[in-house]
Amino acid sequence: MNIQTDELPLYAAIDLGSNSFHMLVIREIAGRIQIIDRIKRKVRLAAGLDDENRLSEEAMQRGWQCLRLFAERLYNIPPSHVCIVATAALRAAKNSNTFITTAEIILGYPVKIISGEEEARLIYQGVAHTTGGAQSRLVVDIGGGSTELITGTADNISQLVSLPMGCVTWLEHYFNDRTLSTNNFHQAELAAHHLLLPIADKLKYQGWDICVGASGTVQALQEIMVAQGMDEQITLDKLQQLKERAIQCGKLEELEIPGLTLERALVFPSGLSILIAIFETLGVNNMNLAGGALREGLIYSMLNQPVEKDIRQNTIQAIQEQYAIDQQQADRVSQLIRYFCSQLKDSWDINDNMTELLHWAGQVHEIGLSIDFKQSPQHAAYLLNHTEMPGFTPAQRKLLAALLINQTDIINLPVLAEQNALSLQQAQRLVRLLRIAILLCRSRHSDRIPDISLIPQGEQLNLEINQEWLSLYPLQAEALQQESRWQTYSHLPLIITPM
Numbered sequence: 001m002n003i004q005t006d007e008l009p010l011y012a013a014i015d016l017g018s019n020s021f022h023m024l025v026i027r028e029i030a031g032r033i034q035i036i037d038r039i040k041r042k043v044r045l046a047a048g049l050d051d052e053n054r055l056s057e058e059a060m061q062r063g064w065q066c067l068r069l070f071a072e073r074l075y076n077i078p079p080s081h082v083c084i085v086a087t088a089a090l091r092a093a094k095n096s097n098t099f100i101t102t103a104e105i106i107l108g109y110p111v112k113i114i115s116g117e118e119e120a121r122l123i124y125q126g127v128a129h130t131t132g133g134a135q136s137r138l139v140v141d142i143g144g145g146s147t148e149l150i151t152g153t154a155d156n157i158s159q160l161v162s163l164p165m166g167c168v169t170w171l172e173h174y175f176n177d178r179t180l181s182t183n184n185f186h187q188a189e190l191a192a193h194h195l196l197l198p199i200a201d202k203l204k205y206q207g208w209d210i211c212v213g214a215s216g217t218v219q220a221l222q223e224i225m226v227a228q229g230m231d232e233q234i235t236l237d238k239l240q241q242l243k244e245r246a247i248q249c250g251k252l253e254e255l256e257i258p259g260l261t262l263e264r265a266l267v268f269p270s271g272l273s274i275l276i277a278i279f280e281t282l283g284v285n286n287m288n289l290a291g292g293a294l295r296e297g298l299i300y301s302m303l304n305q306p307v308e309k310d311i312r313q314n315t316i317q318a319i320q321e322q323y324a325i326d327q328q329q330a331d332r333v334s335q336l337i338r339y340f341c342s343q344l345k346d347s348w349d350i351n352d353n354m355t356e357l358l359h360w361a362g363q364v365h366e367i368g369l370s371i372d373f374k375q376s377p378q379h380a381a382y383l384l385n386h387t388e389m390p391g392f393t394p395a396q397r398k399l400l401a402a403l404l405i406n407q408t409d410i411i412n413l414p415v416l417a418e419q420n421a422l423s424l425q426q427a428q429r430l431v432r433l434l435r436i437a438i439l440l441c442r443s444r445h446s447d448r449i450p451d452i453s454l455i456p457q458g459e460q461l462n463l464e465i466n467q468e469w470l471s472l473y474p475l476q477a478e479a480l481q482q483e484s485r486w487q488t489y490s491h492l493p494l495i496i497t498p499m
Contacts, residue, residue, distance in 0.1 A: 010036060011081045012074055013298035016103070016111065018046035018089035018144025019168045019216070019267060021066045024295040025073060028303060032318055035388060037073060041066040042263065046089040046145040046168040055093045063099060067106045079109060083298040085122075086113045088145025088166060116162025120148040122297035125307075127214055128155045129300045130291030132312040132391030134209035140278060141293055142215040142271050144168035149199070149278070151206040155307035158206045163195045167217060170270035178252040185243055185273050192277030200281050211284050214293035217271030220264040222289045222394065227259025231420045232395035234287040236279040243272060291390050311391030316363050319387065323370040325363075329444055334362035336437040340454055347456050348429050354422065357396060358430045361403045365438060368404070381405035395421040406431045407438055411490040425459075432461060432487060432494070439479055448473070460493040467498035 008027045015022045025037040043066050048059020074082060090096045090113050103111050114122070123141045131137075139150045145166040151159045174188035213221075213234065221234050221242075230238065242257065246269050249255045255265050278284060291311075308314045320327060341355040367383050368376030381401040389397050399421035406412055416427040433454075440449055450469040455462040463480075470477040480496050487494040 009081060010077050011299055011302055012077050012083075013295040013302075014070060014082075014084040014107075015294050015298070016045070016063070016084070016086040016090060017043075018087060018146070018166055019044055020144070021045075021063065021070070022295055023070050023073060024299060025077075026299055031305065032314075033299065033303070039070065039073065041069070044144070044168055046092075046166065047172060049089065049093060052094065053092050054095050055089070055099060060099050060102075064102055064106060067103055071107050074107060074109065081302060082109050083302055084109055084111045085119075085294075085298065086111055087119050087294075088116070088143060088164070089168075091116070092145065092164075116146055116148065117160055119146070119294065120150050120160040120162050121157060122301065123148050123214055123293045124150040124152055124157055124160065124297070125155070125300055126292040126294055126297030127212060127290045128152070128307045129305070130296050130311065130390045131212055132291075132310075132393075133212075133288070136207065136209040138203065138208040138211040138282070138284070139290065140211065140213045140215070140218075140275075140287070142167055142213075142217045142274050144267070147274060147278075149203060149282075151203055151208055154309070159203055161199045161203070163199075165192055165195055165274055167215075167267035167271035167274065170274060171267050174273070175252060175270055180246045180249055180252060180255065180269055182247055185247065185269070188270060188273035189277045189280075192274045193281055196277060196281040203282060211287045212290040213275075213287050214290035215271070216264060217268065217275055218287065218289050220260060220268055220271070221275075223261070223264075224257055224259035226395070226420055229420065231423070232288060232393055234275075235285070236276070239272060239276050239279060243269075243276065246272070289393055291393075312360065315389050315391050316360055319364055319367065319389075323367045323383070325366050325370075326444075329366065329441065330363045332441045332444070332446055332449070333365060333434075333437050334359050336441060336449065337362045337433060340433045340437065343454050344429075344433075344456060349426075350429070354426060354430060357399060357421070358403070358434060360392075361400050361430075361434055362437060364400070365404055365407055365434070377405050377407050377409075380407075393421070395419065399427065402427065403431050403434055407435055410486055411492070413490060428459075428492060432492060435483060435487075436463070436494075439483055440476075442476060442479065443473075459491075460495065461487075462495045462497055464497045464499050470498055 008029060010025055010027050013024045021041050021043050023039040026033045026035050043062050045059050045063055048056040096113060100111050124139050127139050135154045137152060141148045143166045145168060147163045147165050149161045150157055170188050174184055222232060225232060245257055246255060260268060337358050338355060341350045344350050368380030371379040381404050384397060384401040384404060399419040402415045402419045405415055416431060417424050419427060450466050453464040484494045484496050
């Protein structure tokens with residue numbers, strides 16, 4: 001059967017990494033990318049390098065077999081829309097030409113071995129296009145055969161470094177006996193320190209506001225912390241705790257940590273040792289997971305798109321357009337939210353990050369109406385949990401979903417407890433403010449929003465409101481009293497005080 005369609009052009013990026021081969025297929029829609037396919041295969045190419053840096057036949061066969069699968073997905077994509085790069089293992093291999101020649105025959109497209117510096121530049125570009133938060137960043141990517149460290153502001157790179165250490169090479173050098181001992185970790189960390197020290201001062205001189213990790217090791221850490229109910233911030237203390245847990249297991253084959261998948265377990269200790277050395281040598285306080293890295297950098301290089309000044313704003317705007325959200329109503333709720341947060345900034349310790357996250361919740365709180373009114377909060381939470389949201393971390397997305405499912409009716413405290421972007425107390429405080437803001441904007445007219453004051457006494461919230469307004473709008477007054485009962489039922493007292 002030959003079905004004729006007018007399709008949007010596809011783009012594909014392939015990364016022949018030292019540990020895994022990755023493929024990303026996207027299409028561009030109105031200046032935004034939509035992911036069509038992600039394919040990953042664990043090839044462990046770097047493990048096939050011998051003492052003379054020659055790839056074994058077995059390792060090359062593993063790689064070629066993977067590429068035969070990738071080639072199937074490349075059918076009919078224009079050559080100008082395909083970018084295939086090879087990184088550390090093939091940079092180091094003396095017989096890389098043998099592998100590349102066959103790879104190009106299999107794929108039907110050219111394969112480029114990129115330098116460590118070019119890899120770092122592309123990683124930073126992928127992060128800049130997909131990661132929200134402060135614009136001044138330190139980006140860390142621990143690959144299978146190399147580690148890239150880049151400092152920059154927005155899309156401007158100030159320093160980039162590529163070091164010959166990775167989770168596969170460190171596995172072979174320092175954990176090759178498969179023993180998880182204090183000495184093995186010490187030797188692995190010491191070797192990483194040795195490589196980091198010559199470049200530490202120039203990276204620290206540039207400075208950064210946030211540190212983001214763009215590697216499988218950091219992804220694994222996020223999965224572990226979610227499984228164990230920890231917040232999303234990676235800290236040195238958490239890394240040291242995980243190292244001790246690994247040492248207690250004794251053997252790599254017996255490594256069991258809640259949240260750590262079997263697929264990631266083999267190279268996790270080696271990646272962990274490198275990350276500990278980075279934290280200690282560079283004085284990193286905390287790290288978050290990046291939204292993208294090398295493959296996204298390749299895609300955006302082909303699209304030649306500028307970096308958005310506010311990635312999260314762009315993401316929220318795309319969601320609003322897709323689900324026909326009433327922008328004026330979203331702004332009314334968000335403005336009231338910011339007013340509440342400014343009132344309670346000191347007394348409830350509401351920081352800028354919390355205010356911003358609550359603002360985004362207000363911007364998309366009506367997303368569920370695009371499906372059904374009756375269960376719109378449930379639909380809203382589902383949509384956010386299953387929507388690509390560039391600029392937001394997985395934990396932030398889960399928090400937004402938890403806030404939106406709780407925008408009315410009895411507060412579901414277990415759902416708030418499951419998110420790990422904020423503490424439970426912080427999440428409870430935010431959801432209470434969101435609910436009040438939504439309720440007071442119910443008329444959808446700014447001139448009917450009353451002047452109110454929020455005065456906390458511990459977790460009790462006193463809402464002072466004009467008596468005349470309550471008399472003029474009895475439906476709203478009734479809704480406020482019901483909200484008081486719902487919050488108080490959840491042991492979060494809300495007292496309505498007419499003035």
